Amino acid sequence: MSRVLLLLRKDLLVLRRSPLLLGILLAYPLAIAVLVGLVASYGSSKPRVAFVDEDNLPSTLVLGGNRFHVDRTINAVSKNVKLVRLSADEAARELRNGRVVAVVTVPPGFIATLRGMVHSPQLELQLSTGTISSRVEQQVQALVYSLNRQLQRAYIASNLRYVTLILQGGDGSFLGAPITVLGIEKAQALLRSMPPTARTRTLLDFLHDARLALAHTGDALRSTAHPIELVRAPGRGRSQLLSASVEAYALGLTITFLALMIAAGSLAAERDENVVGRLGRGLVGLGQLVWSKVALAAAVALALGLAIALSFGLIIQIGGVTGGEPWRRLPLLLLGLALAGGSLGALGALLGALAREARSASLVALLVVMPIVFLGLIPAEVVPPAGWASDALPFAHSVRFFRSSLYDLSPWGEVARQGLWLLGGIFGGLARVGARRLLV
Amino acid sequence: MTPLLAARGAGRRFGKTSALEPVELEIWDGDAVALVGPNGAGKSTLLALLAGALEPSMGRVERRKGVRVGWAPQRPAQYGRLSARENLEFFARLEGEHDARAVAERLLADFELPGEPAPSANLSVGNRQRLNLAISLLGSPDVLLLDEPTAALDPAQRARLWERAAALREAGGAIVFATQNLEEVERVADRVAVLRDGRLVFAGTQDEYDRLQDESLSA
Numbered sequence: 001m002s003r004v005l006l007l008l009r010k011d012l013l014v015l016r017r018s019p020l021l022l023g024i025l026l027a028y029p030l031a032i033a034v035l036v037g038l039v040a041s042y043g044s045s046k047p048r049v050a051f052v053d054e055d056n057l058p059s060t061l062v063l064g065g066n067r068f069h070v071d072r073t074i075n076a077v078s079k080n081v082k083l084v085r086l087s088a089d090e091a092a093r094e095l096r097n098g099r100v101v102a103v104v105t106v107p108p109g110f111i112a113t114l115r116g117m118v119h120s121p122q123l124e125l126q127l128s129t130g131t132i133s134s135r136v137e138q139q140v141q142a143l144v145y146s147l148n149r150q151l152q153r154a155y156i157a158s159n160l161r162y163v164t165l166i167l168q169g170g171d172g173s174f175l176g177a178p179i180t181v182l183g184i185e186k187a188q189a190l191l192r193s194m195p196p197t198a199r200t201r202t203l204l205d206f207l208h209d210a211r212l213a214l215a216h217t218g219d220a221l222r223s224t225a226h227p228i229e230l231v232r233a234p235g236r237g238r239s240q241l242l243s244a245s246v247e248a249y250a251l252g253l254t255i256t257f258l259a260l261m262i263a264a265g266s267l268a269a270e271r272d273e274n275v276v277g278r279l280g281r282g283l284v285g286l287g288q289l290v291w292s293k294v295a296l297a298a299a300v301a302l303a304l305g306l307a308i309a310l311s312f313g314l315i316i317q318i319g320g321v322t323g324g325e326p327w328r329r330l331p332l333l334l335l336g337l338a339l340a341g342g343s344l345g346a347l348g349a350l351l352g353a354l355a356r357e358a359r360s361a362s363l364v365a366l367l368v369v370m371p372i373v374f375l376g377l378i379p380a381e382v383v384p385p386a387g388w389a390s391d392a393l394p395f396a397h398s399v400r401f402f403r404s405s406l407y408d409l410s411p412w413g414e415v416a417r418q419g420l421w422l423l424g425g426i427f428g429g430l431a432r433v434g435a436r437r438l439l440v
Numbered sequence: 441m442t443p444l445l446a447a448r449g450a451g452r453r454f455g456k457t458s459a460l461e462p463v464e465l466e467i468w469d470g471d472a473v474a475l476v477g478p479n480g481a482g483k484s485t486l487l488a489l490l491a492g493a494l495e496p497s498m499g500r501v502e503r504r505k506g507v508r509v510g511w512a513p514q515r516p517a518q519y520g521r522l523s524a525r526e527n528l529e530f531f532a533r534l535e536g537e538h539d540a541r542a543v544a545e546r547l548l549a550d551f552e553l554p555g556e557p558a559p560s561a562n563l564s565v566g567n568r569q570r571l572n573l574a575i576s577l578l579g580s581p582d583v584l585l586l587d588e589p590t591a592a593l594d595p596a597q598r599a600r601l602w603e604r605a606a607a608l609r610e611a612g613g614a615i616v617f618a619t620q621n622l623e624e625v626e627r628v629a630d631r632v633a634v635l636r637d638g639r640l641v642f643a644g645t646q647d648e649y650d651r652l653q654d655e656s657l658s659a
Contacts, residue, residue, distance in 0.1 A: 003534060010530050014521045017559070274517040277493030278575070281511065283534040439494060 003284050007292035011266055012299065026304055029257035033250040047136050049081045050091035052105040063115060063154045073147060081139045101128045102136040104143070114151070156221045163217045184211050247312050248403035252340070253373050255305050256395050259297035259341045260365040260372075263348025267293045267431075268361035271438045286435040290349050294428055297345020298338045305337035309406075332405040332415060339422040340398035346427035347394060353434035397421045442504050443468050444583050444614050449499030450489050460485040462499050463640045465633060467583060471614040472605065474629035476622075481635040483618035484514055487585045490616065510581030514588050514618070516572035520561030524553045524571050527560055528578070535579030547574040551597075566592045573601065584608060586617040590624065602628055625649075 015022060051074070061068040074083060083104075086094065091103040105124040113121035125140050165172045169183020182190075188207045191200050270276050270289065279289060309326040326333055348365055355361035376396040380387025390396040397418045404414035443466040451462040460482040467473060467490075475483040488494040489501055491511035503509065518527045528544035537543045548555050551570040554563070560571055569592040576584060584605065590598045605615045605628065619625060625632060625646075632649035634642035642652060 006530065006533055010519065010522070013526070014519065017521045273519055274513060274515050275519065277488060277491070277513060278511065278517040278531070279534070281492035281509070283531075 004288050004292045004295060007284065007289065008295045008299065011292065011296045014266075015262070015296075015300070025258050025261055026254070029254040030250065030308070032257070033246075033253045047081050047101045047139070048099065049083055049136060049140070050086045050094055050100040050103040051083045052086060052088050052091045052103060054088065054108050055106045055110040057106055057111065061111065061114075063151065063158075068150060068154070073150065074143075081136065095126060095128060098128065102126060102140065104140055156218070159221060160218050163214050167211065167214055184214070245403065247309070248399045248406065249377070250312075251305055251308055251337075251402045252376070252395055252399035254308055255301040255337065255340050255398060256344050256373060257369050258304060259301050259344035260348040260351065260369055261362060262300055263293040263297040263345040264352035264355065264361040264365040265358050266296060267349050267352030267435070267438070268355055269358040271356055272358045276438045280439060286438070287432050289438075290346075290353075290428060290431045290435050293349045293352070293431075294342050294345040297348060298341035301341020301344070302334060302337045305341070306334065309333055309337075326406060329405050329411075332411065333402070335419070336398070336401040336405050336415070339419055340394065340401065343394040343422040343424075343427065344398070346425065346431055349431035350427050350434050353431050353437055356437055394422060394427075442502070444471075444504050444507050445490055445509065445616075446502045447486065447490060447496075447499065448502055450486075450496040450501050451498045452485050452489060452494060453497040458638050460489070460635075461639045465490075465640065465643060467614050467616055469612045469614060470609050471616075471631060472609060472629050473614070473616045473631045473633060474625040475616065475618040475633050475635060476620070476625060477635035477641075480637075482638040483635055484587050485638075486635065486640075487511065487587050487616065487618055488513070490583075491585050507583060508579055508581045509583045509585060510576040510579065511585045512573050512576035512587060512589055514591075516568045518560055518568070518571055518575060521559050523557045524548060524560050524563065524567075524574075525555055525557070527571060528574060531575050532578050537578060543578065547577065550574070550600075566594060566597070569593060570597060577604075582608075582613045584613070584615045584617075586615065588618055588620065590619070590621065 057070050059069070059071045061070055081102075084100065086100075086103075088105065091100065091105075094100040095103050103124075103126040105126070107122065107124060110121045110123075113119055123140075123144060125137065127137060162172070162174075165181050165183065167184050169181050169186045171178065171180050173179060184207050188204060188211070191204050191207070194200055267290070270279070276289075280286065284292075306326075313326040351364050351368060352358075352361040355364045372390075372393050372395045375386050375390040375393065376399060378386040378390070380390070401415055401418040401422065404411040404418070408414060445467040447463045447465040449462040449464060450460075451458070452460045463486060465473075465486070475486060477483055485494065488511075489496050491509055492501065492503075493511060493513070519530070522530065525544050525548060528547055529540045532540035532543045545555075547553070551574045553567060553570055553574065560568065563571065569589075573586070573589060576586070586605075589601060593601065602624075605617075608615060615628075617624075617628070630646055632642070632644065632646060633640060634649070634652075642649070644652075
């Protein structure tokens with residue numbers, strides 16, 4: 001049996017003798033992954049937005065004969081953002097100090113402009129700078145979209161009443177002034193009662209065409225208002241908690257934590273046990289010692305990562321959702337788990353070599369895990385330096401490998417790129433150099 | 441003919457601190473060399489250099505071709521979460537023993553070590569030291585390097601250890617041991633090396649060492 005395998009077997013035996021430690025090492029990152037997921041979900045769905053009403057909006061509003069419940073519409077938006085009613089001064093102060101991420105202002109004269117139905121009234125939006133502002137802008141756009149849809153229905157109904165007036169004739173009002181309209185139908189009847197001449201026939205033909213065209217005005221107005229309409233299709237996707245990203249991040253976070261802690265702790269423990277000298281005098285080379293820890297991290301990542309992925313798969317299966325079940329891509333996922341575990345284990349071995357003592361190594365690994373994970377969670381397009389830093393560490397590459405291997409229709413390109421990076425072994429080389437410190 | 445083991449100007453620094461100035465020492469067939477000196481004199485460092493557990497910062501350590509070295513450091517070097525048997529089997533496999541289980545079984549019996557699967561960290565200090573010595577005998581060494589080997593042993597175990605050392609010397613091997621026990625030096629060693637403040641200040645036969653001590657006393 002090779003020396004690396006002998007060391008690996010010994011380490012697995014030692015690990016098996018520490019079920020409490022192993023349980024904590026598994027439960028802790030999973031708990032962190034769930035908490036991070038919940039915090040991220042809460043943080044993204046409920047930004048605090050100030051609502052400044054300078055026009056004293058009524059609770060209900062009648063427009064074109066339609067009644068609007070202004071409060072209800074605003075409350076509907078509150079499902080996505082937390083709207084707080086503030087004065088203009090308070091809102092400006094809170095925007096400056098960051099307590100609100102945006103201010104939506106209803107300016108004076110808003111309702112009067114709306115009632116006039118000639119010009120579009122304006123809502124004002126002020127945004128904070130930073131990553132969340134684009135999401136808030138989307139939420140406010142959704143509010144305006146929702147209001148516009150309701151108003152469009154009222155405008156169309158109002159316009160159609162004018163069309164009906166033109167078609168059938170009668171009394172109405174325009175811009176507040178009463179009007180009386182003859183109507184196409186009555187005009188046709190009037191022309192038919194007159195002696196037929198070339199001129200009356202031309203007028204009758206025109207009225208016939210106009211009537212046909214106006215009869216389709218309702219549909220035309222509706223389609224003009226909604227060139228594309230979003231219709232919610234029946235069917236279920238995964239809940240946010242079981243989404244593809246969360247699954248890939250949960251795997252990545254758990255393996256990062258386990259691999260770093262185990263590799264760092266077990267390498268430094270060799271020195272604590274005073275066996276480095278005994279091993280180093282020709283029995284086991286320092287390189288072999290480092291690679292045995294890399295293999296240990298890979299083995300643990302393989303076993304526990306697989307258990308996590310299968311648990312996700314079972315829950316998804318029970319939930320009746322298809323797509324992303326791990327058993328479809330099991331060989332690819334196993335490869336990814338081993339590569340990720342090995343790469344992170346090499347980084348852990350480097351930490352263990354630098355820290356030299358098992359307790360210090362565990363503490364250093366714990367301190368290093370969180371920045372590595374959080375750097376990987378920040379989207380590179382939002383904070384490019386975080387993306388560059390994350391690209392130099394194995395966590396982000398592991399997550400990309402897992403996501404692609406589990407969910408991409410054609411994962412080979414991405415999996416090959418990330419796999420090659422993880423296989424690179426730069427941290428293994430550094431750990432081998434650093435392992436000389438264990439002999440001191 | 442070359443010595444079994446030799447330090448050729450071998451010394452060791454830890455950062456800016458010199459633990460051992462360059463040392464010249466040869467270990468020949470049948471030798472029993474005692475390393476004496478106060479705490480921190482460099483005895484353990486010299487033994488670790490001879491064992492190959494430490495790289496010399498200067499000079500070199502030479503080993504006759506084919507010579508195997510066993511080393512028992514002062515602080516036991518074994519895995520606390522493994523039992524005595526598992527430790528012995530693990531190191532026996534690394535030493536290339538063909539039947540690691542049988543070798544482990546024999547050493548457990550020879551050193552009267554417990555065979556149950558309890559972690560070795562739970563053993564008494566004396567038993568941990570016995571296990572440490574047993575591990576150093578794996579691989580049938582020709583030279584045994586022992587760092588204060590009898591400090592935690594009972595009289596019967598001490599006697600057995602020196603019997604084992606004598607058998608090794610009779611078979612053409614050698615022992616080098618660090619000790620603070622002058623009675624052991626007198627009884628076991630035929631050559632003595634004295635270290636002080638990281639320097640080898642004396643190296644000679646037992647008789648020469650005795651004369652040196654007498655002169656020191658009379659002075």
